[in-house]
Amino acid sequence: MTLKRITEFVGAEITDVNHYDDLDRPEVFDEFLRALREHELVVVRGFDMTPRQQVELAARIGKPVPFVLQRYRHPEMPEIMISSNEKRDGRPVGVARVGNFWHQDSSFVADPAPYTMLHGVNVPSTTGHTLFASAIDVYDRMPREWRDRIEDRTALHTVAKRLRIREDHIGLSVAELKAWIEEEHPLVERPLVETDPYTGRKFVYGAPEYLDSVTGFDHNENAAFFEMLDGLIQEPSRVYEHRWTTNDLIVWKTRTTLHAATDVTPGVGRTVHRVSIAA
Numbered sequence: 001m002t003l004k005r006i007t008e009f010v011g012a013e014i015t016d017v018n019h020y021d022d023l024d025r026p027e028v029f030d031e032f033l034r035a036l037r038e039h040e041l042v043v044v045r046g047f048d049m050t051p052r053q054q055v056e057l058a059a060r061i062g063k064p065v066p067f068v069l070q071r072y073r074h075p076e077m078p079e080i081m082i083s084s085n086e087k088r089d090g091r092p093v094g095v096a097r098v099g100n101f102w103h104q105d106s107s108f109v110a111d112p113a114p115y116t117m118l119h120g121v122n123v124p125s126t127t128g129h130t131l132f133a134s135a136i137d138v139y140d141r142m143p144r145e146w147r148d149r150i151e152d153r154t155a156l157h158t159v160a161k162r163l164r165i166r167e168d169h170i171g172l173s174v175a176e177l178k179a180w181i182e183e184e185h186p187l188v189e190r191p192l193v194e195t196d197p198y199t200g201r202k203f204v205y206g207a208p209e210y211l212d213s214v215t216g217f218d219h220n221e222n223a224a225f226f227e228m229l230d231g232l233i234q235e236p237s238r239v240y241e242h243r244w245t246t247n248d249l250i251v252w253k254t255r256t257t258l259h260a261a262t263d264v265t266p267g268v269g270r271t272v273h274r275v276s277i278a279a
Helices: 026-039 051-061 135-141 144-150 174-184 219-233
Strands: 002-005 012-015 041-044 063-065 080-084 115-122 130-134 154-157 188-191 193-195 202-204 211-214 240-242 249-253 257-261 271-278
Touching: 002 026, 012 026, 026 041, 026 051, 026 249, 051 063, 051 080, 051 115, 051 271, 130 135, 135 202, 135 219, 135 257, 144 219, 188 193, 211 219, 249 257
Parallel strands: 012 041
Antiparallel strands: 002 012, 041 249, 063 271, 080 271, 115 249, 115 271, 130 240, 130 257, 154 188, 154 211, 193 202
């Protein structure tokens, strides 16, 4: 296998590994895991494997976690969430429009899974790309005055800004819906600056779409911080755009890797299998 950096700030690509059996060799898998821990994100192009093998591979990294919504699970492998805009027999194959905003996976839950794995099943090369940025790089580029201000602060994480309205919410008043959100998805408080255990580097844990507020900041301070943070995350020269090809395998560290899905051209089908990997 050959390992090369994708960018200077995030990601590594592994080549000469095309089948599940290739990565099944202990020495190759150890190098794969080392690259993931050091470079935050690993890409393997054209990696051929079945859904069962994807779950088995995820189990070598940690513990695959079944997706919370049963109707979007793979029919044979519940650990796989099907992200898809396609339909079969008139019914959706999976959940469409997932993660089309900058975020760190599940930062709004008490114990987020440390890794996410995607496998491109039916992916167009001209649309539906995925953008990646490093939360370590974001911290390094943050103005010194902001780094000093947030060093010992915590932030409240929430899913409220991006929560999808379900059929059973129809008829609820705004107050009732807000109360339901507060009960089902309470705010989660965590340090705003954390240290990656593998690299020893500091990173910003939080993206504006999943942040409610920074503790101790007033409304204007929060707004200014969110605007500054969003600008750093979306700086074009510090974003890796992954243009998918069939069977691409991507694995990333959820705390240190920010990402966003881009839109898919109407009428173009796209299906990706996702596994969340707990410690």
